[in-house]
Amino acid sequence: MELNDVDRRIWEEELSAFVPARVFDAHTHVYRWAFNLDPHKETGAYKSLLGEEYADATWELANRVDQALMPGREVHRLSFPFPFQHPCDFAASNAFIASETAKDPQSAALMLVHPGMTAEEIERDLDRHRYLGFKPYRFYSSTGDAVDCRLTDFMPEHQIAIAHRRKLIIMMHLAKRDAIADRDNQTDLVRLCEKYPNVRWILAHCARSYSSWAIEQAAATLRKLPNVWYDTSSVCESDAMDALYNGVGCDRVMYGSDDIPIGVLRGKYIAFGYAWAYLSEKNQSLNLSHCDARMTFTRYEQLRAMQRAARRLGMTPAQNQALFYDTAAALIDSTRKLAPVSQRPGRV
Numbered sequence: 001m002e003l004n005d006v007d008r009r010i011w012e013e014e015l016s017a018f019v020p021a022r023v024f025d026a027h028t029h030v031y032r033w034a035f036n037l038d039p040h041k042e043t044g045a046y047k048s049l050l051g052e053e054y055a056d057a058t059w060e061l062a063n064r065v066d067q068a069l070m071p072g073r074e075v076h077r078l079s080f081p082f083p084f085q086h087p088c089d090f091a092a093s094n095a096f097i098a099s100e101t102a103k104d105p106q107s108a109a110l111m112l113v114h115p116g117m118t119a120e121e122i123e124r125d126l127d128r129h130r131y132l133g134f135k136p137y138r139f140y141s142s143t144g145d146a147v148d149c150r151l152t153d154f155m156p157e158h159q160i161a162i163a164h165r166r167k168l169i170i171m172m173h174l175a176k177r178d179a180i181a182d183r184d185n186q187t188d189l190v191r192l193c194e195k196y197p198n199v200r201w202i203l204a205h206c207a208r209s210y211s212s213w214a215i216e217q218a219a220a221t222l223r224k225l226p227n228v229w230y231d232t233s234s235v236c237e238s239d240a241m242d243a244l245y246n247g248v249g250c251d252r253v254m255y256g257s258d259d260i261p262i263g264v265l266r267g268k269y270i271a272f273g274y275a276w277a278y279l280s281e282k283n284q285s286l287n288l289s290h291c292d293a294r295m296t297f298t299r300y301e302q303l304r305a306m307q308r309a310a311r312r313l314g315m316t317p318a319q320n321q322a323l324f325y326d327t328a329a330a331l332i333d334s335t336r337k338l339a340p341v342s343q344r345p346g347r348v
Contacts, residue, residue: 001053001068001264006294011069015300018307019070020321024328027171027204027233027256028079030100031057037087050082050261057082057260059100065264066257069299077101078256078332080110080171083137090114098129108132108332110171114140115156122162132335133169133200134159141175149175151188164196167338169331171202178274179208181217193225200335201228204256206235211271212243219247229331231256236268236301241309250319254328255306263299 003011033055038044041051054061066075079101081093094111101109111131113122125131134155141149142156152160155170163170176182180203193201207222207230209215215222222228230244233256244253257263267280281295310320 001065003068004294006292007296007300010296010300010304011071015303015307018310018320019073019303020324021073022321022325023066023070023073023075023255024325024332025066025075025077025257025259026202026229026231026254026328027258028062028077029057029082029258029260030059030062030079030097031082031084031093031260032096035081035089035093035096036084037089038085046084049265054261054264059103062260065259069264069297076104076106076329078108078110078132078169078171078328080135081112083112083135083139085139088112090117094125094129094131098131102130106329106332108336110135110169112137113155113159115142115154115159117159119158119162122159126162126166131168132332132339133171134163135171137173138175147175147177150184151175151192157192160192160196160199164198167198167200167335169200169202169335171204173204174208179214180222181209181214186218186221189228190221190225193227197227199227200331201225202254203228203230205233205258206230206240206244206253209240209244210235210269210276211237212239213274215240215243215247219243223248228252229254229327232302232306233258234262234269234298234302236298236305237271238305238308238312240271241305242312245309245313245315250310250313250315250323251327253323254331255324257299257302259299263297263302265298266295268295268298268301 033051036046041047079097081097090112097109101107109131110133111125113134113136136155138146138149138154141154143149143153174180174185176185207215230253232241232253235241265280267278269276270279
């Protein structure tokens with residue numbers, strides 16, 4: 001990964017003054033390509049995304065990426081494995097995230113889970129490692145449908161009950177075509193928040209709102225839920241950030257990078273109609289002869305969106321510091337203090 005003059009200009013002119021000295025990244029992937037057990041992986045869709053330049057996403061690589069893209073910043077992380085589609089080596093993925101995250105006592109790890117994991121299996125791993133919660137994913141839906149599945153199809157209630165009893169975090173990447181605007185998702189989230197009030201939910205990617213309309217439709221419901229937070233990872237539309245800041249309150253919003261690898265890819269998520277898609281240098285044939293056609297990092301496009309929305313809101317320096325560090329650090333610290341002794345720092 002190398003920065004060019006476009007990247008440096010964007011950082012120096014637009015972002016350097018916006019990103020504070022301390023950063024807590026609430027959405028980071030740490031993994032190895034070897035944990036993808038698909039026998040056809042070398043010719044599959046993930047190969048170019050993960051299996052080449054970022055085959056081993058270690059803690060050291062994450063540090064190098066952060067220092068390259070946000071020079072001089074102190075960075076800590078809430079990290080979890082990459083959710084490879086079945087077959088995935090869950091045991092190796094979770095052991096690796098625990099050992100890598102242990103290199104920074106201020107950071108924390110989440111355990112990758114699937115619906116087939118029993119309560120006994122999960123409790124055993126929680127006692128063995130320092131996980132502060134769970135990372136489910138829609139690919140693991142018990143229905144076999146990763147698009148239209150409901151929340152409990154890939155995060156069953158026996159697992160949510162463990163998070164409630166231990167006061168843990170659940171990093172939730174919602175399914176359904178309308179994401180958080182889908183009525184089933186809102187109904188499920190309200191019910192589960194009321195039934196399991198000790199769970200700390202983080203709704204990834206601005207509640208999977210890559211444009212403003214979804215969060216606008218859901219904001220009235222979401223702002224009533226006191227145990228829900230949001231990360232900004234990979235959302236590149238300032239209107240979506242604006243809708244989130246104003247709709248649910250910026251005090252529950254946390255910076256996340258979606259690295260590795262999304263934040264270090266050149267391109268951005270774009271929104272159109274009721275859809276969103278990733279636009280990169282390689283998947284389009286636009287005639288861009290009228291301008292500098294070079295793309296910058298997705299992380300920089302996301303930070304630009306965050307900054308523009310913050311400017312429109314009139315975000316104060318204290319609110320900006322909370323967005324990038326204080327809110328996530330406080331969530332991790334309070335979760336760690338409430339966790340059983342076996343889950344506190346010092347055990348890997």
